[in-house]
Each structure stands twice: as structure tokens, then as C-alpha cells.
């Protein structure tokens with residue numbers, strides 16, 4: 779098994795070569811899906827170090843961009859280990875990053891894990907307006923809507939999105955999950971969602987109980 783503390787540190791230090799070396803060794807050891815999920819979590823914790831260094835003024839926006847690319851490449855490597863899903867037979871999830879927010883790494887991880895668990899995910903992308911979510915729900919008739927956002931301001935966008943779903947008469951037939959660095963139980967109650975999570979693997983389990 780990989781040294782997750784070391785992986786978290788190397789992601790935080792943006793040490794690309796060491797991150798890939800650790801991941802390659804891990805993949806070569808033929809790990810289980812559960813082990814791979816723990817490794818995804820360690821990568822996510824490494825991003826917290828990146829965020830903290832950005833706040834301290836030690837990292838700049840260029841470092842955030844590089845961190846984003848590093849994590850995306852890491853998750854791509856781990857994807858085959860997370861499972862291949864059941865061809866979408868557990869129902870549809872409409873997923874997107876809410877208006878004003880362009881962060882999508884966490885959304886993409888949730889998407890990969892939900893697909894691996896047998897959901898069909900319709901990903902409408904980043905910076906999506908409430909109207910875009912309403913349109914996607916009308917067209918795809920999902921059981922679940924997933925709203926992603928890491929900026930503090932994304933909480934208000936999530937609230938507006940759920941209000942738009944209500945106004946369109948679509949809310950009652952759906953479960954709405956919110957995720958991303960900005961969410962917590964208070965935010966969940968404020969926006970009127972059914973569930974929240976900052977951990978994609980746990981979130982997928984909850985979605986499984988909804989269908």
C-alpha cells in the first residue's frame with residue numbers, strides 16, 4: 779500500500795515527479811478499489827495544503843492551475859481501479875458546477891466514482907446557471923441532481939438553482955446533493971438540499987440509498 783501521508787505531502791509541494799512515481803508504484807501493486815479511493819482522498823488532502831499555501835501568499839494562481847492539472851492527471855491514472863460501473867443502470871445524475879464557479883476537479887472525481895458505482899452521469903460542466911440545470915433536468919429526467927462548488931459564493935448559486943428547480947415544478951421528484959469545499963450541514967439546510975458531502979466516495983454511497 780502507498781504511503782498516503784507522503785503522497786499528500788508531495789501533492790501539496792507540487793512535486794509532480796514524486797507524485798507520479800508513488801502512483802505508478804501503487805498501481806503496479808494491483809490494489810483494490812477501496813485502496814484506490816483512499817489514495818484519491820490523500821490527493822484531495824494534498825490540495826488542502828495547496829489552498830493553505832495560496833492563502834499564506836506562498837503559492838500564486840499559476841500554482842493553483844498547476845495543482846489542478848496534477849490532480850486531474852493523478853485521478854485519470856487511478857480511474858481504472860475505481861471500477862467500471864454497471865452501464866448506468868442505477869439511474870441518472872445530472873451534475874454540474876454552479877454559476878460563478880469554474881472549479882471542476884472535485885466534480886469530475888464524484889462523476890468518476892458515481893459512474894463506477896453504476897450511475898449514468900450527465901455532466902453539464904462548469905459555471906452553469908440555474909436555468910441550465912432546469913433544462914438538463916427536463917431533458918434527462920434524473921433521479922438525482924448534483925451541485926458542485928468550492929467558492930463561498932457558490933452556496934448562493936446552489937440556493938438559486940434549487941429555487942429554480944422548485945419554480946419549474948421539478949424539485950419534488952428529485953434528490954439534490956451538494957458537494958465541494960464550501961459545503962457543510964448549515965449550507966445544506968440554507969440551500970434546501972437533501973444531502974451534502976466533501977467526500978465523493980461517501981457521497982456515492984448516499985446516492986445509492988436514494989435509488
Ligand code: B12
Pocket residue numbers: 822825826827828829830832833839842843845846878879880881882883884885887888923924925926927928929930931955956957958959960974975976977978979981982
Ligand atoms: C485547484 C484550484 C483552482 C484551479 C481550479 C482548476 C479546476 N479545473 O478545477 C484554478 C486555478 C482554476 C482556480 C481558480 C480560482 N480559485 Co481556486 N482553488 C483550487 C484549490 C487549490 C483546489 C480545489 C480542488 O480541486 N480541491 C480538490 C477537490 C478534489 O476537492 P473538492 O472540490 O472539495 O471535491 C471533493 C468533494 O468536495 C466532493 N465533491 C465535489 N463536487 C461534488 C459534487 C457533488 C454533487 C457531491 C455529492 C460531492 C462533490 O468530491 C470531491 C472528491 O472527494 C482550492 C484550495 C482548496 N483547499 O480547496 C482553491 C480555492 C478553492 N480557490 C480559491 C480562489 C480564491 C480561486 C480564484 C478566485 C483565484 C483567483 N484570484 O482568480 C479562482 C476562482 C475562479 C472561479 N470563478 O471559480 C479559494 C476559494 C476561496 C473562497 N472561500 O471562496 C480556494 C479555497 C483557495 C484559498 N485557500 O484561497 N482554483
